[in-house]
Amino acid sequence: MALPSPSSLLLFALLASATARLPLKHLHRHNLSFHELVPTRYVQHFPQTTEPSNAPPLATVLNDVYARVYGRALIPPRPRYSPERIDFLPYLKTPSGVLPISDFGGDPTGKNDSSAAFERAIDAALPLWNGRHLAEGIKDLGGATLTLDGGIYLISRPLYIPGGYGNMHWRDGSIVASESFPADGFIITVGASPAPHFDTETATQARRLQIGDRNQFMSFSDLYVDGRDTASGVLRFTHTIGAVVGPANLFIGFHDAGVLIEGGHEFFFGDPRKPSQQTAAAIRLLGNDHVLRDVVIFSAKIGVEDRAGANTHTGVHSWNGSGTAMLVTGYSTRILDSYPDFNSIIVQNPNAVTITGGFFLGGAQIILRAHGSEPTCKGLLVRDNQFSYTDRDTVRVEGNFTKVVDTFVGASTIGRSAKLKTTRAVRQLHKENATEWLFDFSDVLVSPSIARVMYSMEIEGDGVFVRHASRPADGNRVRVETDVAVTATVIMEVDQSELLQGGVMNV
Incomplete structure (x- = not known):
């Protein structure tokens, strides 16, 4: 034939x-x-x-x-795929991994509810598993991509990506919550079915649950997502590793957290922004080892809320008005080359926290907050920052730390009206025919106590030897005395940080 x-x-x-x-x-x-x-x-x-x-x-x-x-x-x-049926999927010998939401019945004009279309697209992506695994038990979807193709899609309920899958991507369009969207729901949740969130007051619950990683390499880019001041947040990740948020995202209209990370590790971020009268955190981190990079946060109650450990924040520009640029309650946190714009960074009970290369504008400060029954400040390094257009202290302490150990704050530049605060200071005083040299460091030291004192005395005149000593510091004041009156110059160096036994600090 x-x-x-x-x-x-x-x-x-x-x-x-x-x-x-x-x-x-x-x-x-x-x-x-x-x-x-x-x-x-x-x-x-x-x-x-x-x-x-x-x-x-x-x-x-x-x-x-x-x-x-x-x-x-x-x-x-x-x-x-038609809106009504995807039962012809077995006919597709080599189905593509690019899944347009409009092909599943979504309305790209934003007039009709497209929640079911997103759910069908997610369901259609899961059978694209290529037989390989990423981390243990996580199926590789080979780059399955849900694309919005520049459309605007209205949704009335949260979207869930189930655990056990990885290498899946969302991109290129807008998602808008309807007025009936649940107030406690996130627009997209990765790795969990509907369930209450972790207690956001502490990250320890996330660490104690001992739950394995559920998803890996999930990315969200070139998306505009509007919670319409109804949704709790935009993205929620539970025990996800290696996820990427950005570049070129704009998340607005949420009242709790723009991005919530519960457990997991190795996140890479870039970029949420503004509505007015904020009550929410733009990004909340409850997991370790994440990277937040090149992000602009345009007005939020808290720009970045970091309650876990070993997270790195680089190039974060937070313009929050009267809000807070960053709130750090975790440990081993690095804040590098960032720009708190008219709002401050708050570090609670600092533990191995580094803040360097920052530009603090318009009254922005570093606030060290003592919290709890025996708060300590340990391993804090703050240096090489610039403070401009402010008449405030560069660093301020709230409360009283019971101990300050292996800490250095200083080596920064300031504008004409700013008040530089440091943990280490040096002053020189020359007096004639005196027996006492009194130094007051209250105007430059961060906290009201001195841990270590080092001084030298240069006496005028040949053959003059006297006994001299420094007395214990009284707050931020130190006194040096001699047994007889002499003309001398005393150079005094004080440090507010203790060193661990045998420790060395080289800054």
Whole structure:
């Protein structure tokens, strides 16, 4: 029997469309069957089914026939799913990993609810598992991508990506919450079904649950997401590793946290921004080992809330008005080359925290907050920052630390009106025919106590030797005395930080 030529297949498509009095696009979109329209001599080339309603759409059928006859496809296969049915998925021999939300019944104009379309797209992505695993028990979806293709999609309920999958990506469009969206819901949750959040007052619960990682390498880029001041937040991750948020995202209209991370590790971020009258944290970290980089936060009650450990924040520009740029209650936190813009960084009970290379503008400060029954400040390094357009102290202490250990604050530059605060200071005092040299460091030291004193005395005149000593510091004041009156210059260096036994601090 003669094989059908490409021209005959095209002719058949046109005839079939004319017979049905429907355009090919309509037949394609609605997944209509052509078994009733196939000429007898071509029937053997088409996939057989016992139910005409289960037949594949025209584009898939013709592509499949052409591939069987000539060994190659006319069109690279890409599945298109109708809003009502995805039961022809088995016909797709090599389904594409790019899943447009509009192909699942989503309305890209934003007029109709597209929640079900997103859910169908997620369900369709999961069978794309390529047989490989990422981390233990996490299926590799091979880069399955849910694309919004520049559309605006309205949703009325939270979207959930189940645990156990990785290498999945969302991009290129807008998601807007409806007025009926649940007030306690996040727009998208990765790794969990509907469940209460962790207690955001502490990150210890997340660490104590001992739950393994659920998802890996999930990315969200080029998205505008508006919670319409109804949604609790935009993205919620539970025990996810290696996720990427950004670049070029704009998240607004949430009242709790723009991005919430519960457990997991190795996140990479970039970029949420503004509505007015904020009550929420733009980004809340409850997991370790994440990277927040090149982010602009345009007004939030708290720009970044970091309650875990070993997280790195680089290039974070937070313009929060009267809000807080960052709140750090964790440990081993690094804040590098960031820009608190008219708002401050608060570090609670600092523990191995580094803040360097920052630009603090318009009254922005570093606030060291003592919290709890025996608060300590340990391993804090603050240096090489610039403070401009302010008449405030560069660093301020709230409360009283019971101990300050291995800490250095200083070596920064200030504008004309700013008041530089440091943990280490040096002063020189010359007096004639005196027995006492009194130094007051209250105007420059961070806290009201001195841990270590070092001084030298240079006496005028040959052959003059006296006994001299420093007395214990009284707050931020230190006194040096001699047993007889002399003319001398005393250079006094004080440090507010203790050193651990045998410890060395080189800053």
